[in-house]
Amino acid sequence: MRILVVEDxxxxxxxxxxxxxxxxxxxxxxxxxxxxxxxxxxxxxGHFEAIVMDLQMVPRNGVEAARTIWxxxxxxRILFWSNYSDEAYLRGVSEIxxxxxxxxxxxxxxxxxxLKLVLRAVLIDGQVMVDREIQRLRRRSASxxxxxxxxxxxxxxxxxxxxxxxxxxxxxxxxxxxxxxxLLTLYEKLGVSDDEPGVPAFNKRxxxxxxxxxxxxxxxxxxxxxxxxLDHWLSExxx
Amino acid sequence: MRILVVEDxxxxxxxxxxxxxxxxxxxxxxxxxxxxxxxxxxxxxGHFEAIVMDLQMVPRNGVEAARTIWxxxxxxRILFWSNYSDEAYLRGVSEIxxxxxxxxxxxxxxxxxxLKLVLRAVLIDGQVMVDREIQRLRRRSASxxxxxxxxxxxxxxxxxxxxxxxxxxxxxxxxxxxxxxxLLTLYEKLGVSDDEPGVPAFNKRxxxxxxxxxxxxxxxxxxxxxxxxLDHWLSExxx
DNA sequence: ACAAATCCTGCGGGTTCCCGCCATTCGAGG
DNA sequence: CCTCGAATGGCGGGAACCCGCAGGATTTGT
Numbered sequence: 001m002r003i004l005v006v007e008d009x010x011x012x013x014x015x016x017x018x019x020x021x022x023x024x025x026x027x028x029x030x031x032x033x034x035x036x037x038x039x040x041x042x043x044x045x046g047h048f049e050a051i052v053m054d055l056q057m058v059p060r061n062g063v064e065a066a067r068t069i070w071x072x073x074x075x076x077r078i079l080f081w082s083n084y085s086d087e088a089y090l091r092g093v094s095e096i097x098x099x100x101x102x103x104x105x106x107x108x109x110x111x112x113x114x115l116k117l118v119l120r121a122v123l124i125d126g127q128v129m130v131d132r133e134i135q136r137l138r139r140r141s142a143s144x145x146x147x148x149x150x151x152x153x154x155x156x157x158x159x160x161x162x163x164x165x166x167x168x169x170x171x172x173x174x175x176x177x178x179x180x181x182x183l184l185t186l187y188e189k190l191g192v193s194d195d196e197p198g199v200p201a202f203n204k205r206x207x208x209x210x211x212x213x214x215x216x217x218x219x220x221x222x223x224x225x226x227x228x229x230l231d232h233w234l235s236e237x238x239x
Numbered sequence: 240m241r242i243l244v245v246e247d248x249x250x251x252x253x254x255x256x257x258x259x260x261x262x263x264x265x266x267x268x269x270x271x272x273x274x275x276x277x278x279x280x281x282x283x284x285g286h287f288e289a290i291v292m293d294l295q296m297v298p299r300n301g302v303e304a305a306r307t308i309w310x311x312x313x314x315x316r317i318l319f320w321s322n323y324s325d326e327a328y329l330r331g332v333s334e335i336x337x338x339x340x341x342x343x344x345x346x347x348x349x350x351x352x353x354l355k356l357v358l359r360a361v362l363i364d365g366q367v368m369v370d371r372e373i374q375r376l377r378r379r380s381a382s383x384x385x386x387x388x389x390x391x392x393x394x395x396x397x398x399x400x401x402x403x404x405x406x407x408x409x410x411x412x413x414x415x416x417x418x419x420x421x422l423l424t425l426y427e428k429l430g431v432s433d434d435e436p437g438v439p440a441f442n443k444r445x446x447x448x449x450x451x452x453x454x455x456x457x458x459x460x461x462x463x464x465x466x467x468x469l470d471h472w473l474s475e476x477x478x
Numbered sequence: 479a480c481a482a483a484t485c486c487t488g489c490g491g492g493t494t495c496c497c498g499c500c501a502t503t504c505g506a507g508g
Numbered sequence: 509c510c511t512c513g514a515a516t517g518g519c520g521g522g523a524a525c526c527c528g529c530a531g532g533a534t535t536t537g538t
Contacts, residue, residue: 009322009347011250083248162431162446164494177517180496187496192401203524204496205445207401213452213459214466220452227453403524414487419526426526442494443526 002029003123004048006039006065007081008057012108016052016081023116024124036060043069048076050123055082055089061221063092074098079122080105081115085134086216091153092225102126105134148189148217155182157226160209160218171233183208190217241268242362243287245278245304246320247296251347255291255320255354262355263363275299282308287315289362294321294328300460302331313337318361319344320354324373325455330392331464341365344373387428387456394421396465399448399457410472422447429456 003020007013013032020030031046033039035057043051043065051069055062066078080093085107097103104122106115110131121127148156151172158168169179183204190211192204212218242259246252252271259269270285272278274296282290282304290308294301305317319332324346336342343361345354349370360366387395390411397407408418422443429450431443451457 009250011248011254015250159442159445160449162441162443162449164440164442165496166494167440175517177519178515181516183495184497201403201406201524202401203398203403203444204401205442206398206448209445209448210399210401210462214463216459219459220455223449224453405524416487416489417485420486422525423527440494 001026001050001124002031002046002048003027004031004033004039004042004046004051006033006036006042006051006057006062007054008035009054012054019112019115020052020119023119026124036062036065039065040068043076044072047073049073051076051078052119052123053078053080055080056084056221061225063089063096063221064225066093067096070096070098070101074101077102077123077126079103079118081108082106083108084216084219085131086219088217088219088222090134092222102128104129106131107133109133148186152182152186152189155179156186156208156212156218157222158230159183159186159205160212160223161227161230163230190215240265240289240363241270241285241287242266243270243272243278243281243285243290245272245275245281245290245296245301246293247274248293251293258351258354259291259358262358265363275301275304278304279307282315283311286312288312290315290317291358291362292317292319294319295323295460300464302328302335302460303464305332306335309335309337309340313340316341316362316365318342318357320347321345322347323455323458324370325458327455327458327461329373331461341367343368345370346372348372387425391421391425391428394418395425395447395451395457396461397469398422398425398444399451399462400466400469402469429454 001024003024005013005016005020007016017030017032020027031042031048033042037060039051039053039062040060042048051066053062053066057065062080062082066080069076069078080089080103082089082105090105093103093105102122102125104118104127106118106129110118110133118129118131121129154172155168158171163171165176165179165183169176172179187204187208190208192202192207192211209218240263242263244252244255244259246255256269256271259266270281270287272281276299278290278292278301279299281287290305292301292305296304301319301321305319308315308317319328319342321328321344329344332342332344341361341364343357343366345357345368349357349372357368357370360368393411394407397410402410404415404418404422408415411418426443426447429447431441431446431450448457
């Protein structure tokens with residue numbers, strides 16, 4: 001069995017390779033790519049069926065790399081291995097995972113034993129396995145009604161890029177007023193308060209973005225991919 | 240000589256300790272703190288005169304920790320050791336470094352030899368040393384007139400937190416129109432274009448924040464400390 | 479010391495935003 | 509069949525925002 005490691009931090013990569021050698025004796029060859037682009041190329045060239053993928057990398061983060069890899073070979077088993085439990089990554093990953101494909105999400109703070117377990121479960125046995133820490137995040141954000149629906153998230157992205165109501169409406173194919181209603185619930189869920197007697201007067205739009213970023217609902221990577229998507233949409237709108 | 244290492248990534252910490260042992264034979268004891276809070280406490284208790292500090296940590300990032308440490312002992316020599324060359328960190332660090340105190344800024348991607356060199360220069364010889372990579376960043380952003388003045392940066396922070404023009408004006412002790420002029424130049428410097436024929440219609444305010452984050456002029460950590468400052472100001476305004 | 483450049487400020491007006499009020503649609507449950 | 513709730517939108521108005529114009533203050537260069 002051959003395995004691909006996509007990880008830009010050298011220390012983490014070598015640690016990971018050590019654990020792999022120990023946990024997966026059936027591995028005959030491990031290849032190491034330093035970023036998302038290299039990872040995609042290596043996956044395309046090497047026909048790997050098992051990949052360990054870091055999330056935060058430049059250029060091309062793990063979510064993007066995984067998307068193109070899965071588009072070409074949906075059966076690939078990918079274990080995401082990340083420092084962060086950002087909701088943005090979580091959402092990004094769950095948006096792109098194909099049906100019936102094995103994947104996992106484990107934090108770098110996980111113990112060596114746990115990592116070995118997850119490696120076997122996902123890459124060998126083809127199971128789906130998500131770190132408890134991540135699951136807790138999902139549930140925590142779900143517990144109040146703070147969880148954003150997919151359509152609300154889409155509007156949030158548009159807002160974050162600086163689109164005006166009118167353009168968002170056009171892009172999402174809805175009326176202006178509907179978008180504004182979405183924004184309303186968005187403000188609510190992000191905790192952008194109505195002006196209370198104490199400290200009123202926020203610019204809700206900016207405040208929403210600000211809070212989305214502070215709470216890790218959005219992060220820089222996702223913002224950048226969203227920008228690219230927007231550029232793409234804009235360019236083909238000019239017709 | 241005794242040295243304090245503040246670093247939350249275990250692999251990086253142990254690597255660093257190895258390099259320290261090799262480069263600084265005069266070190267008799269190294270203490271390891273896992274985050275900014277622990278770092279502050281350790282510095283307070285241990286009277287260290289030399290510290291190596293990671294920047295991105297939770298809770299309490301390296302900039303904040305360094306600020307309180309320097310407030311108590313301005314002569315402390317601090318070497319910042321970070322993965323990122325965010326302008327936000329750079330600005331944060333240069334805002335808090337006391338006069339005549341030794342510090343340095345080196346990237347984790349630097350070679351082992353370079354790290355050894357910087358360790359000696361800053362912690363032993365008391366020099367100021369900033370990674371070439373970082374210097375380039377500073378110059379690159381300075382080359383057009385894209386570099387933000389301190390007052391513009393302050394307004395950017397307020398904007399990012401969602402304050403309205405009026406409140407920013409009050410907080411900074413200036414007139415409404417002045418703030419709006421600042422915002423004008425801010426938009427210009429951040430590349431928030433006037434509506435061109437191609438794709439007009441951006442919400443400039445949100446767009447400015449969005450670009451500031453994409454270009455690493457702002458990052459989450461700085462946003463969060465700014466929020467705390469704001470809370471503080473708001474609470475003592477209520478009089 | 480005089481001029482130029484830069485910063486600060488008031489005024490006015492065209493847009494965009496936020497949101498209350500209300501009508502329509504559609505699926506779930508009584 | 510009726511009702512209820514959630515999602516969709518039209519209308520309209522008050523507030524905030526963006527910014528051109530223009531006068532005054534402060535700093536800087538020579």
